[in-house]
Amino acid sequence: MKINVETAGHIKIFHLTGRLEAATTDVLKEALHKEIKADTKQFVFDLAEVVFIDSSGLGALVASLRSVNKDGGDIRLAALSPEVQTIFELTRLHRLFEIFDSSQLAVESF
Secondary structure, three states, X not given: OEEEEEEEOXXXXXXXXXXXXXXXXXXXXXXXXXXXXXXXXXXXEEEEEEXXXXXXXXXXHHHHHHHHHHOOOEEEEEOOOHHHHHHHHHOOHHHOOXXXXXHHHHHHOO
16 A cells, blocks of 8 residues: 655645555554644545455554544545445444545545
8 A cells, every 4th residue: 555645734635545454554554643743633534546445454444543533633534436435334434434525625624
């Protein structure tokens, strides 16, 4: 998985690309903790380019996102690929996090 981080004002946008597997979520977790230590509290995760999520990768992603919420962070998810949308609906994750059609709309929602 590749992660590109973009800044939009005080909001960090994480563009995730590729396969989201348990082995690759450590990179995401490290990037998140770095931003939280820098006092960033608002995040958008753009998942349009994620083509595969395995069950342990999904669990690691949710654990990372919940830890951000626990630390006072605010998260928006954006542009779910059809594969990811199906997984989120089947696991009811769309009820835990707000999901937007694009990262721009998610940024504007803050």
